[in-house]
Amino acid sequence: MERSEVFERVVKNAADVFAADAGTISEETLIVEDLEADSLARVEFLMALEDEFDLVIEEEVASQATTIGKVTDLVVENLGANA
């Protein structure tokens, strides 16, 4: 899967989970600060991504990905590892 497609799908899920306008979400968007994610919402976002990409991502690893761009990289990396 192309990174651009992964990014698009990550953005769509972020918009859904955080009730945000997808058009305002970029690579640099900060998950906690910009999307106002609390600890529960971060888990919800992670679960949404796991469903979206049929992956298992450990929370400890996911918590290091602080921006939408970094989350996209994490998903790409996991997709590669699982391929």
Next chain:
Amino acid sequence: MSPLAELDRPNSQRVVITGLGAVTPAGLSVKETWETVLTGASMAAPITAWDASEEPVNFACEVKGFDPLAVMDRAEARRTDRVTQLGVAAAAEAMSDAGALSADPERIGTLVSTGIGGQSTVYDGAITCENKGTRRVSPFFVPATMPNAISAAIAMVHGLKGPSLCICTACAAGTHSIGEAARMIRSGSADVMLAGGAEATVHKLPMGAFWRMGALSTRVDDPSSACRPFDADRDGFVMGEGAAVVVLERLDLAVERGANIYAEVRGYGLTSDAYHITSPSEDGEGIRRCMRHAVSDAQLQPADIVHVNAHGTSTPLNDLIEGNAVAKELGEQAIVTSTKGVTGHCIGAAGAIEAVLATLTLRDNVIPPTANLANLDPKIPISIVSGQPMELNGDAVISNSLGFGGHNASLCLTRY
């Protein structure tokens, strides 16, 4: 009727209702609900929330056209159960109706309860857990299903930092919440309380359970005539859902700020049958003693009570026992109605909805009719309103609730 005896209670310990909110099968607001209830037309109809055509009981009184996004954003709506959404909506209307409160937010509390809580979220969560494993259980499962979620959500929306509780007493939860909230104000724990109840039980899980208990009407061929409180041909209750919230305020503060005062919460009684987990005690002793406490707490006499908004579920046992208890305890001047004939049984919200309706009865001097009452059960010696609304002749009314578990609650509301 002679005027009520003066209440020997300082104004700082008197509690009045200064705001009303309701989202019910009869309407999405207090005004709409009241107008529908006065028509005496049952809201029972085939279920639309899911395909219930194969269910043994395929009808209910649903809240139709409710949009949670009117009171919360998409993310919040997804993370809360319908029961919380209904409660938050009713609280928003009540707060708006009350106008600008003068009390410090730290002295404003929330006590909006539920009888059963977020049943659909419990059901969906169990299925997800079973099919996809614990890893897929939502982190919002607990905050969505805990019964105190409603009070918590309302407190957060309005920044209310006073006492915040939830009272789970099944079908009596709404009445207990208003009674206990009034006590908090009387005892000095708070100056203002948002109190009431919410329920979202039009769902196959609780409906299946109530059906197996034998509590639901099975009149599937004619849903609109199924809920017929006190009628000789009643066969069970009709499931409802909804929420109602009242703003209770210290009388002196309400007067000082020029609030619109609907009525006074003058008395409150609560008792336990200590008899059976679902059946009321056959002699009605528990609910009789409950009404007696409410009248006594209000410093009134039974003869002062001119109207009872009954629990009146339309089950054979409740209506027989409660009706006889009203007749024996209060006397024939207490004209009875059951608004559940219109709204169905909204479980933990029922008492709160009925307290709102009893308040409007005092405001407008009109008692709504009991829907579908064709033949009053000859074993129930009460005066009851049917067909058309009846004029209220007096200043003191009672609203009763009897909850599974033998929990009884009575509010005595009076004209201020």
